[in-house]
Amino acid sequence: MTAVIGYGPVGGEPGEPRIDMKTWIGDWVLPSPIMTASGCSASGKELDPFFDLTRIGAVVTKSVMLAPRSGRATPRMAETPSGMLNSIGLQGPGIEAFVEKDLPWLRERGVRAVVSIAGGSVEEYGKLAQVLRYCEEISAVEVNISCPNVADRGQVFACDAKLAAEVVSNVRRIIPSEIPVIAKLSPDVTDIVGIAYAVVKAGATGLSLINTTLGMVVDTETLRPALAGVTGGLSGPAIRPIAVRCVWQVHEAMPDIPIIGIGGIGSGLDALQFILAGASAVQVGTMTFNDPSSPQRVHTELARALAERGFGRFTDAIGYAHRPHDEPLSEFVADAWAEDDRAGEGSDPARPLSSGAAG
């Protein structure tokens, strides 16, 4: 089974391109680079009716905290152009109920689970890690550091290199070394590369880029903020260029660190942008609200897009947009386009690699 699972799109329909879609986050091998995003797939089972969760790389569960959390008052959401603003307040069952009820379901289904954790102090992250270190069914831990530090006037961990590093090293120290610890960074910083350096030095196996960016909507009928929480996190295609930029900058600075690209991905070509910018995997988040089966579809579309561009392996495309200006397209890519031209289908002006090569 392992020999087959890395190949072909989800479903493995006949006639689909045979692309090796395997990827790596540290030593963890994923049969597909597509994951769900934390907070956009609850604990996984809500998406079960819509596609086979075992055929994507992993399900990333909603950030769980130590204690049960009611979350914030409503309204918690506002639609924005090509995006949405949310302020949920990390509603959740707490780590004990999560480990007791949600994780077993994922394990029984054979779903690879990345558990996202969130805390209000360095110690809380440590306590969460203590609980998770004994859970065999976990593929990786994603550390959501976009939370206010209760001990420091609500300073967000992700916005301070030293604090972010403290959280990550505390979690890394506790989680068994064979399980990747992924730090999810906020784009709301002056220098994301600086934060990335700090958390990698603190032991992060990889980086998830990016969390939502802080925004606000004012309701012009009630003449008040649209959200009960006043500000909220902006997500969706509206933030995709910011996310691609973050992936590009961090990959350029640390080409060997696995990056998971996140930000408004709803199609294979959206995902491809992140891959070419340097991501080793991607997460489909807000667009799951629009299309609950999109993680599976993005996998299929990405496999096709890679095949059309001549890539035989997913990993060959990682960071491909970083190649030097004077370096021509790899032979396999050039050949793929040439074949396309011969077939009379090569005149699409929107072809991403053509414009990339020209620019």
Add this chain to the structure above:
Amino acid sequence: MPVQVRGEVLGVRRAGQYHVLTLTAPGIPELARPGHFVGISVGGEGTGMILRRSFSIHKVADRGPYGGTLDIAFAVHGRGTAWMAGLDRHDSVDIVGPLGRPFALPREPVSCVLVAGGYGSAPLFMLAEQLRERGCRVDFVLGASTEDKLFGVLDAKRMASTLTVTTEDGSLGEKGRVTDVLPEIIERLGSSVVYACGPMSMLAAVADTAAAHGAYSQCAVEEAMACGIGVCMTCVLPVIGDDGVTRMLRSCIDGPVFRGDRVRWADVGTVPADTWGAPAGGHR
């Protein structure tokens, strides 16, 4: 189990202030029960409107060559619903459903009052049919601010033993609100169950009225939803569980139909201090 399918538009017709969209949705009409809803993606290819719009299922029908079809009623509120109003026959629409928990039906052939505000009546006609099949007496109360904001008056008249209409401006039926006439109806008919759908403030008043007159109530709430399938956590409201503890429940998965005596209507929009996991509460 909900499904995600491509539906084909068979038509959009005006119904007073509202629109009724009829479409095929393979697999959904067969599974739909009264109170279920569907999520429709709006705006077409390349749209900037990324959130689905949720609508309760108004009617289902078996239309031979088309297979099952379903009707949804909607009001044009913004760009998404304006796009829906402009749909043409044969247009394709992505639809997810049936979603949510439907109305619970009584085991005994008891007397039921169905109460709606505005086009909140949309899911109640399917319900009325099923109640009548079970031998229940069905009486309707439809209310709105003005006559043109009522929905389904003729259907209600056809299906119900009695129909009472209230409008706030007195343009049709009795001047006032549904809760002005409801106590007398419950008492006179000995109604056991009140089913309601409409604005939150109306549901709160209906649930209180039902409880005060010894009737059980089932209320379908209208909360803003981003996903409709239980993943986004935006459509929550405080509901008391069997264990007496209040939790913020998702109206898409745990609702949209709730027992009227379990929703903390006065606290909707807030997180009461004694809610499970509330920041300042007794539960942590």
